[in-house]
Amino acid sequence: MYYLSRVQIDVNNRQKTKSLTHLGAFHNWVEQSFPDELEAGERSRHLWRIDTLAGKKYLLILSPDKPDIQHLLKYGVLGTAEIKSYDNFLAHIQEGQIMRFRLTANPTHSVTKPGEKKKRVFPHITVAQQQKWLEDRAEKSGFKLLDSTSTEAEKSFDIVNRSWQLLRRENGHRVRLSSVTFEGLLQVEDVTRFRQVLVNGIGREKAFGMGLMTVIPEG
Numbered sequence: 001m002y003y004l005s006r007v008q009i010d011v012n013n014r015q016k017t018k019s020l021t022h023l024g025a026f027h028n029w030v031e032q033s034f035p036d037e038l039e040a041g042e043r044s045r046h047l048w049r050i051d052t053l054a055g056k057k058y059l060l061i062l063s064p065d066k067p068d069i070q071h072l073l074k075y076g077v078l079g080t081a082e083i084k085s086y087d088n089f090l091a092h093i094q095e096g097q098i099m100r101f102r103l104t105a106n107p108t109h110s111v112t113k114p115g116e117k118k119k120r121v122f123p124h125i126t127v128a129q130q131q132k133w134l135e136d137r138a139e140k141s142g143f144k145l146l147d148s149t150s151t152e153a154e155k156s157f158d159i160v161n162r163s164w165q166l167l168r169r170e171n172g173h174r175v176r177l178s179s180v181t182f183e184g185l186l187q188v189e190d191v192t193r194f195r196q197v198l199v200n201g202i203g204r205e206k207a208f209g210m211g212l213m214t215v216i217p218e219g
Contacts, residue, residue, distance in 0.1 A: 002086040002199055003066050004214075005033075007076035009050070009057040022166040023177065023208040024075045025058070026050065029075060033067040047201045047212040049104040062086065062199065062212055092124075098146065098187045099215040104181045104205025105203040106210040107133035115120050121204070123178035127159055130180050131214070137202060142193030146185040167208055177205055185218060 010016050027167050030048050037043050047062040059076070061067060072081045110119040114175045124130045134157070138145050145156040160183050164176040188194050201211030 001064060001089065003063050003064070003083055004086045004089075005061045005067050005072060005081070005083045006078035007059050007072050007082070009075055010077045011057050017102065019089055022168045024168050024170075026209060027207055030061055032074070033061070033071040033164055034063070034065060035059070035068055035071060037065065045200070045206065047199075047206060049209050049212045051102075052159070059092075060212065062139065062214075063176075066198075086199075093188060093191055093195060095188055095191050098218045099186055099188065100184070100218050101186050101213055101215045102181065102183050103134070103202065103213040104161075104210060105134070106177055106178060106205040107177075108204055109133075113216055116138060123176075128161075130159060130162070131157075134182055139189070140193070141197040141198075141202060142190035142195075143188055145187040146187050156186075157182050165209070175212070186215070 009020070020029070026048070030046050031038065031043065034044070044064045049060050051058045051060055059072075061072075066083055069081050069083065072083075082130070107124040108121050109124060109129075110121050113118045124133050135145060158179055161179075161181040163179050165179045167175050167177055169175065198213060198215070202213060203211050203213070
């Protein structure tokens, strides 16, 4: 089973949310929302991201287990937590279906430098590189990107936000992760692969708010 959960972040209560200063703090909030897993020492992968809609910020989580609503509300606005089964939606995805998508991801590429055996991972920097990163992953992820206009020069998707997000690692090091949010239209080509992408995510840094794609049927 899978659950899609959402809660509005109480950004107007600075005392309540003062610790939410970096991606690791949000990661901890997500993990603490599954107390049974923490107690058992068996953690599942929880995809999550932060969305801004109509001036409000939301934490969105996709998980194989239902989160504890009280823990989910730790930094949330009272009464805004929603937890819904995702299984029925996944079961009704069909080949050829057109959907509008939103994805926040960490587009990267690997480089092997002369004299080195281990590959190094670098973020894609330009808009063109980041767009190409998504285009390259579409087919093997079970979907194709569609033209949203009749002008061929127009992309079938847009980058609606690009930022560098702070992450404080446990060893004290601070790093900045490239966060890119894509929106657009897609068509499902391989239902099995597409479902796997929806529940497993795309790209790197999934523990830190990257990789979660959500879709809404078009029309």
